[in-house]
Amino acid sequence: xxxxxxxxxxxxxxxxxxxxxxxxxxxxxxxxxxxxxxxxxxxxxxxxxxxxxxxxxxxxxxxxxxxxxxxxxxxxxxxxxxxxxxxxxxxxxxxxxxxxxxxxxxxxxxxxxxxxxxxxxxxxxxxxxxxxxxxxxxxxxxxxxxxxxxxxxxxxxxxxxxxxxxxxxxxxxxxxxxxxxxxxxxxxxxxxxxxxxxx
Amino acid sequence: xxxxxxxxxxxxxxxxxxxxxxxxxxxxxxxxxxxxxxxxxxxxxxxxxxxxxxxxxxxxxxxxxxxxxxxxxxxxxxxxxxxxxxxxxxxxxxxxxxxxxxxxxxxxxxxxxxxxxxxxxxxxxxxxxxxxxxxxxxxxxxxxxxxxxxxxxxxxxxxxxxxxxxxxxxxxxxxxxxxxxxxxxxxxxxxxxxxxxxxxxxxxxxxxxxxxxxxxxxxxxxxxxxxxxxxxxxxxxxxxxxxxxxxxxxxxxxxxxxxxxxxxxxxxxxxxxxxxxxxxxxxxxxxxxxxxxxxxxxxxxxxxxxxxxxxxxxxxxxxxxxxxxxxxxxxxxxxxxxxxxxxxxxxxxxxxxxxxxxxxxxxxxxxxxxxxx
Numbered sequence: 001x002x003x004x005x006x007x008x009x010x011x012x013x014x015x016x017x018x019x020x021x022x023x024x025x026x027x028x029x030x031x032x033x034x035x036x037x038x039x040x041x042x043x044x045x046x047x048x049x050x051x052x053x054x055x056x057x058x059x060x061x062x063x064x065x066x067x068x069x070x071x072x073x074x075x076x077x078x079x080x081x082x083x084x085x086x087x088x089x090x091x092x093x094x095x096x097x098x099x100x101x102x103x104x105x106x107x108x109x110x111x112x113x114x115x116x117x118x119x120x121x122x123x124x125x126x127x128x129x130x131x132x133x134x135x136x137x138x139x140x141x142x143x144x145x146x147x148x149x150x151x152x153x154x155x156x157x158x159x160x161x162x163x164x165x166x167x168x169x170x171x172x173x174x175x176x177x178x179x180x181x182x183x184x185x186x187x188x189x190x191x192x193x194x195x196x197x198x199x
Numbered sequence: 200x201x202x203x204x205x206x207x208x209x210x211x212x213x214x215x216x217x218x219x220x221x222x223x224x225x226x227x228x229x230x231x232x233x234x235x236x237x238x239x240x241x242x243x244x245x246x247x248x249x250x251x252x253x254x255x256x257x258x259x260x261x262x263x264x265x266x267x268x269x270x271x272x273x274x275x276x277x278x279x280x281x282x283x284x285x286x287x288x289x290x291x292x293x294x295x296x297x298x299x300x301x302x303x304x305x306x307x308x309x310x311x312x313x314x315x316x317x318x319x320x321x322x323x324x325x326x327x328x329x330x331x332x333x334x335x336x337x338x339x340x341x342x343x344x345x346x347x348x349x350x351x352x353x354x355x356x357x358x359x360x361x362x363x364x365x366x367x368x369x370x371x372x373x374x375x376x377x378x379x380x381x382x383x384x385x386x387x388x389x390x391x392x393x394x395x396x397x398x399x400x401x402x403x404x405x406x407x408x409x410x411x412x413x414x415x416x417x418x419x420x421x422x423x424x425x426x427x428x429x430x431x432x433x434x435x436x437x438x439x440x441x442x443x444x445x446x447x448x449x450x451x452x453x454x455x456x457x458x459x460x461x462x463x464x465x466x467x468x469x470x471x472x473x474x475x476x477x478x479x480x481x482x483x484x485x486x487x488x489x490x491x492x493x494x495x496x497x498x499x500x501x502x503x504x505x506x507x508x509x510x511x512x513x514x515x516x517x518x519x520x521x522x523x524x525x526x527x528x529x530x531x532x533x534x535x536x537x538x539x540x541x542x543x544x545x546x547x548x549x550x551x552x553x554x555x556x557x558x559x560x561x562x563x564x565x566x567x568x569x570x571x572x
Binding site: 181 | 247252254255258287290418419420421432433438439503505506507508517519521530534542543546571572
């Protein structure tokens with residue numbers, strides 16, 4: 001019951017993604033806006049990444065068509081959670097608001113360093129007190145500029161989890177009230193769970 | 200830091216450091232307090248004094264070599280941590296566990312839960328100024344440690360579970376010893392009740408102190424006795440049944456009040472429920488293997504991520520594994536219950552008297568190595 005309800009609610013976050021390719025006008029407008037905003041770092045980075053991306057595509061040769069975007073129902077017995085919701089980083093706040101409305105509670109927030117893909121993943125675990133329904137929300141960030149909006153104003157418990165994730169991965173939660181080291185020393189400038197961390 | 204350094208100097212508040220070495224924090228926890236006289240304006244726990252980066256250790260050793268680490272986080276209910284970790288790996292690698300082994304896991308975990316609650320009981324009353332109950336509680340706890348030592352080989356930092364089973368079978372001496380212990384503790388509980396629970400001083404120190412509302416518990420992700428003391432009927436053993444728990448008849452104590460007394464009562468009632476589970480498990484204990492027939496030598500879970508939660512003595516302990524198909528974890532996240540439970544302290548302690556805040560802190564049942572990991 002709850003699973004179907006929350007799946008439908010979270011599906012609304014994907015609506016504009018499906019529409020986007022049909023409306024190139026918006027993309028052009030966005031592309032024009034970008035160079036003004038982040039003029040300096042933009043030109044160098046895409047040149048390298050573009051090359052890498054092309055290589056990767058050539059090797060894999062599109063193994064299978066990507067499934068339609070949306071929350072994925074998982075095999076609970078094998079995986080231990082019910083719903084896997086991969087989102088764009090800026091949609092995470094909206095997802096937390098939807099889950100909060102349905103009285104989910106937050107179990108944990110953590111990161112995963114996908115160094116081969118030059119990405120950092122933020123993983124949010126939600127659960128429900130009344131009915132068994134584990135929802136995993138995840139977002140992938142660019143490893144060189146890992147920023148994601150905070151959800152600590154919705155779930156106060158996220159405050160410490162986000163600080164911990166910042167400690168371990170250097171992920172910046174924009175809008176966080178106090179992103180100081182929590183478990184690491186107060187002057188720590190290293191992030192031990194990054195795969196290229198050397199002690 | 201919020202407001203901590205920028206506080207108005209004209210305001211008549213002062214900063215008080217509680218810890219990192221303070222008997223009431225039961226370990227190296229520091230709380231920065233902004234005080235207005237005896238009242239707390241702001242409380243900010245400072246963590247990390249015994250942070251050991253267990254999650255990184257999980258990545259740089261094989262799945263099996265991480266097992267001893269599980270006993271060194273929540274050192275008062277180490278077997279729950281053993282259970283959470285092996286269950287997560289078993290789920291990921293698809294390892295079957297013989298029924299007898301699951302029974303042994305439940306028996307030892309529940310004994311460990313009783314010993315953890317007994318130690319909390321003694322230490323909590325000690326926080327409030329009552330010394331004697333600690334000695335009684337340690338006397339009882341000692342019996343459990345002896346029983347668990349006979350089967351697991353250690354008294355505190357257990358490493359008893361293996362992938363697919365347990366390390367050692369129990370013998371008749373353990374069974375008779377456990378039954379005798381339960382009989383003994385059942386006789387002692389009315390004494391604790393008369394000596395401590397009904398004591399007017401204890402009631403005055405705990406009743407209506409440190410209220411935690413249902414909504415606050417949810418927003419902070421509080422679980423275990425803290426959530427159940429706030430009227431939330433949530434216990435992983437019932438909510439998300441694992442192991443052989445569905446085969447036992449036991450109650451989940453829930454108190455609506457949300458104050459420190461409610462959290463106290465939840466744990467005291469849970470001791471009886473754990474004894475019921477152990478008794479039933481001993482009655483029904485099936486014969487058979489305690490390890491898989493084919494020894495589990497190399498664990499290589501398929502690529503992907505997996506989650507498994509168990510009910511530890513302090514709440515929901517979750518393990519999130521990310522496997523890349525090799526014999527060690529790509530990422531091992533340990534979700535410890537008191538980390539979330541303590542995170543609400545800042546909000547709950549606001550406006551409280553300092554001695555009352557210490558009663559609240561004691562009622563959260565903190566184990567610092569588990570928070571810092």
